[in-house]
Amino acid sequence: MFRKTLLAAVAAALALVFGPMADAAYPEKPIKIVIPTNAGGAMDTIGRIFQRAFEEKKIVSQKTVIVNLPGAGGTIATRRIMESEPDGYTIGFWHDGIITSKAMGVVDYDHSAFELIGISGYTEIGLGVRDDSAYKTLDDVVTKLKAEPNSVKVAVNIGLPVHFNPLIVFDGAGAQALMVQTGGGAKRLASILGGHTDTAVFAIPEFIKYKESGLRPLVLFSEKANPLVPGIKTAKESGIDFVAQSNRIWLAPKGTPQEIVDYLSNALKTAMADPEVKSEFETLGVTPEFIGPDRTADMLQGYLGKVLPMVEKARALKK
Amino acid sequence: MGGLVDAIFYVLTPVPFLWLLLGVSSGIFVGAVPGLGGGMLITLVMPLTFYMNSTNALIMMIGMYVGAVSGGLISATLLRMPGTPSSIITTFDGYPMAQKGEPGRALGLGIGSSLIGGLIAGFFLVVLSPPLSIWALTFGPWEYFTMVLMALVLIASISQGSMIKGLLAGVLGITAALPGLNESDGQLRLTFGFHEMADGFNLLPVLLGVFVMSQIIKDALNIERHATISGSARAVFPKFRQWLRYGVNIVRSGCIGTWIGILPGVGASISSMVAYGIARTFSRTPEKFGTGHDEGIVASESANNANVGGALIPLITMGIPGSPIDAILLGALVLHKIQPGPLLFTTNAPFVWALIAAYLVANLMMFTIMYFSVRHIARVIAFNRAYLLPIIFVFCLIGAYSLSNRLFDVWVVIGFGVLGFFLDRVKVPLGPFVIGYVLAGVLEAELRSGLQSSQGSFLPMVTRPIALTFTIVSVITLVYPFIAEWRHRRRARSNPDHAQEP
Numbered sequence: 001m002f003r004k005t006l007l008a009a010v011a012a013a014l015a016l017v018f019g020p021m022a023d024a025a026y027p028e029k030p031i032k033i034v035i036p037t038n039a040g041g042a043m044d045t046i047g048r049i050f051q052r053a054f055e056e057k058k059i060v061s062q063k064t065v066i067v068n069l070p071g072a073g074g075t076i077a078t079r080r081i082m083e084s085e086p087d088g089y090t091i092g093f094w095h096d097g098i099i100t101s102k103a104m105g106v107v108d109y110d111h112s113a114f115e116l117i118g119i120s121g122y123t124e125i126g127l128g129v130r131d132d133s134a135y136k137t138l139d140d141v142v143t144k145l146k147a148e149p150n151s152v153k154v155a156v157n158i159g160l161p162v163h164f165n166p167l168i169v170f171d172g173a174g175a176q177a178l179m180v181q182t183g184g185g186a187k188r189l190a191s192i193l194g195g196h197t198d199t200a201v202f203a204i205p206e207f208i209k210y211k212e213s214g215l216r217p218l219v220l221f222s223e224k225a226n227p228l229v230p231g232i233k234t235a236k237e238s239g240i241d242f243v244a245q246s247n248r249i250w251l252a253p254k255g256t257p258q259e260i261v262d263y264l265s266n267a268l269k270t271a272m273a274d275p276e277v278k279s280e281f282e283t284l285g286v287t288p289e290f291i292g293p294d295r296t297a298d299m300l301q302g303y304l305g306k307v308l309p310m311v312e313k314a315r316a317l318k319k
Numbered sequence: 320m321g322g323l324v325d326a327i328f329y330v331l332t333p334v335p336f337l338w339l340l341l342g343v344s345s346g347i348f349v350g351a352v353p354g355l356g357g358g359m360l361i362t363l364v365m366p367l368t369f370y371m372n373s374t375n376a377l378i379m380m381i382g383m384y385v386g387a388v389s390g391g392l393i394s395a396t397l398l399r400m401p402g403t404p405s406s407i408i409t410t411f412d413g414y415p416m417a418q419k420g421e422p423g424r425a426l427g428l429g430i431g432s433s434l435i436g437g438l439i440a441g442f443f444l445v446v447l448s449p450p451l452s453i454w455a456l457t458f459g460p461w462e463y464f465t466m467v468l469m470a471l472v473l474i475a476s477i478s479q480g481s482m483i484k485g486l487l488a489g490v491l492g493i494t495a496a497l498p499g500l501n502e503s504d505g506q507l508r509l510t511f512g513f514h515e516m517a518d519g520f521n522l523l524p525v526l527l528g529v530f531v532m533s534q535i536i537k538d539a540l541n542i543e544r545h546a547t548i549s550g551s552a553r554a555v556f557p558k559f560r561q562w563l564r565y566g567v568n569i570v571r572s573g574c575i576g577t578w579i580g581i582l583p584g585v586g587a588s589i590s591s592m593v594a595y596g597i598a599r600t601f602s603r604t605p606e607k608f609g610t611g612h613d614e615g616i617v618a619s620e621s622a623n624n625a626n627v628g629g630a631l632i633p634l635i636t637m638g639i640p641g642s643p644i645d646a647i648l649l650g651a652l653v654l655h656k657i658q659p660g661p662l663l664f665t666t667n668a669p670f671v672w673a674l675i676a677a678y679l680v681a682n683l684m685m686f687t688i689m690y691f692s693v694r695h696i697a698r699v700i701a702f703n704r705a706y707l708l709p710i711i712f713v714f715c716l717i718g719a720y721s722l723s724n725r726l727f728d729v730w731v732v733i734g735f736g737v738l739g740f741f742l743d744r745v746k747v748p749l750g751p752f753v754i755g756y757v758l759a760g761v762l763e764a765e766l767r768s769g770l771q772s773s774q775g776s777f778l779p780m781v782t783r784p785i786a787l788t789f790t791i792v793s794v795i796t797l798v799y800p801f802i803a804e805w806r807h808r809r810r811a812r813s814n815p816d817h818a819q820e821p
Contacts, residue, residue, distance in 0.1 A: 038369070038654060038656060067724050068723065068724065069723050069724055069725070070518075070723055071499075071500075071517070071518030071521065071723060072499065072500040072507075072517035072518040072519075073500055073505070075500075075517055076514075076517060076518055076723070076725075079514055079517075104505050104506070105506070106500065106505065106506065106507060106517075150774070153772055157502075158502070158503065158504060158505035159504075159505025159506075160505075163505075178771070178772065178774070179771070180768055180771045180772045181502070181503050181504075181764070181767060181768050181771055182768055183502060183764065184658065186658030186660070186662065186666075187658060187660070189662060189666075190456070190658075190660055190661065190662040191459075193456065193662065193665075194456045194457060194458070194459065194661075195457075196459035196460065196772070197772070210666070213662075213665050213666060314505075317504070317771060
């Protein structure tokens with residue numbers, strides 16, 4: 001008797017577990033979000049904001065799991081995403097380095113090797129100088145460089161957008177600046193404030209945070225001027241046809257079914273419309289604008305077009 | 320200075336205080352148990368701190384550092400087994416004194432000197448750090464390059480044992496840092512086509528391998544050897560008037576310890592060696608050293624604790640490790656997304672002051688814990704390591720995996736564990752290995768950055784005054800042993816009797 005009851009119970013339990021699986025829609029198990037930085041970094045924070053929003057606001061019916069895979073300029077993580085099963089259970093995000101890593105020859109794939117889910121916000125970026133610098137505008141720098149090539153030192157992190165962007169801007173102005181490998185954001189800041197280099201790329205939140213320390217914005221790469229840094233012109237206004245920002249680009253493995261990509265794209269969009277998420281993004285200095293897959297592809301393709309002609313120059317920095 | 324007061328109040332609030340207490344007590348424990356050490360402990364807990372507030376995580380690690388350097392004196396005194404390398408010198412006089420029936424006095428002297436030595440270094444840490452960090456902000460790539468060069472030369476020349484073995488360890492460390500995405504030219508290097516190698520050998524798995532896994536292998540092979548303690552010891556604290564007698568010795572040893580700590584790459588064991596040697600030279604009774612002389616214990620213990628504070632100075636003001644354990648702390652900072660360097664004082668002053676405050680409070684805590692519980696700790700030393708090793712082994716592998724969720728890192732731990740074990744077997748010191756590994760990246764990055772900004776010229780090495788100073792010191796350090804050798808030989812030739820001396 002007991003055995004029979006047990007059997008029935010087991011059967012019932014099995015039916016409960018496997019029953020819905022047969023015809024359930026995506027997602028039916030936890031989704032892994034691969035993040036190319038350590039836990040605790042700015043990128044990781046973004047991932048965790050989405051993780052919480054997906055769960056608390058019931059936007060995604062399954063749990064999400066954050067997998068931190070730092071290293072090698074984000075390529076360890078992007079490779080893991082690319083090589084995962086295209087079933088929608090392993091996705092992730094990275095920034096515009098996805099374009100420059102291939103351009104530099106570090107990896108042999110770029111955004112086109114993925115299904116693009118969209119861009120979940122971006123930070124506006126631009127060049128900054130030390131407070132007491134003689135340069136007040138981009139034109140000042142360009143004038144100096146035209147009179148004396150290589151006389152302005154730009155602190156960069158080689159092969160990444162912070163390296164390519166100034167290359168593109170100065171090339172567009174017909175000037176030649178001296179690129180100096182310095183490293184990540186904090187090192188570039190130290191280099192500028194210590195007077196070892198003249199200018200480097202920073203994001204608007206950094207311009208605000210380090211104003212007291214002596215960092216001053218020079219020019220923005222944005223579409224239009226930003227009230228957060230009043231009086232600072234854009235590269236476009238200075239006559240250089242270049243717009244760039246630091247995007248959070250969501251990627252799924254190539255071949256992921258369209259309906260799954262749509263589902264994820266919608267989930268991001270819904271989460272970003274939430275006022276709580278919006279305010280968290282604003283605290284981080286990230287513009288909480290969702291950009292759909294098609295426009296994302298266009299933007300990245302456009303950026304690739306700007307980056308490719310610079311590759312030779314970028315690789316020349318190898319002393 | 321207001322920053323320091325705020326920071327001390329912060330450290331005394333319950334949460335940081337408990338983390339610090341945990342750090343100091345566990346540090347004393349691993350310091351006291353022969354075969355376990357501070358480097359091992361800090362590396363092992365690093366992955367566990369990923370989700371902690373980074374200030375509290377570093378506060379705890381500093382507590383571990385202070386505790387581990389101090390705890391070693393217990394086993395050094397009672398067993399003639401240094402719990403950590405930094406207390407080797409304490410065995411010279413601590414153990415004989417304990418054998419003569421005064422274990423309590425030996426322990427009391429050691430604990431008291433540790434505290435005073437630590438506080439002397441704390442004074443320098445508080446006073447020197449702010450101006451140094453402002454000065455270091457003027458350091459460009461050339462200053463950093465020449466400074467790191469000097470550090471590497473120093474390690475080679477003053478590391479324990481032979482200079483050749485120290486150099487070999489340093490070079491091996493540098494080699495281990497080469498593969499992976501090269502920060503200076505954005506290209507992959509020495510990956511042999513394996514994608515797993517694209518990030519090279521990561522800091523944490525390498526440290527876990529060299530410090531933890533190698534020690535596990537070593538301990539596992541000696542698992543039969545148990546330490547036994549005869550009788551129990553209670554710290555007997557010498558009277559205040561007696562301490563005055565040691566005043567000169569303590570202050571001198573504390574200053575020596577601090578200074579050697581500041582020198583990049585040199586660990587606490589060298590500090591106590593030098594302080595002991597100088598104390599003997601200046602003593603009116605040098606013959607008593609080594610027979611259970613109180614001055615010997617005082618010199619060794621005040622210097623090794625002072626070394627900890629001194630070594631924190633270059634770490635927080637310039638991001639250059641002053642000792643192998645500081646190289647681990649440097650890694651912890653980076654993993655916690657804190658960029659070490661002179662700017663840290665400007666961008667994150669409360670954090671820096673919290674570390675300094677934690678160091679000061681940790682010394683007082685260490686003193687209190689050791690003074691009241693030395694008897695119990697003494698009993699713990701005889702702990703059977705067979706229970707501990709499997710736990711450490713598992714934590715070590717989990718820790719390596721959790722860093723980047725890659726099995727590759729687990730293999731790195733095992734590989735470097737085996738390498739570390741064999742290096743230790745042939746008496747190649749592991750300290751220079753770690754320093755070489757950590758500094759290789761800095762050395763290359765700064766040199767190439769400097770060459771890029773000077774457009775290929777090496778001249779700034781001698782045209783910039785600070786860089787020139789470092790260059791000169793490096794050259795002298797490198798050349799001096801050869802000159803000394805040459806002069807020694809010439810003297811030996813002119814005096815044939817002398818030549819017979821070993």
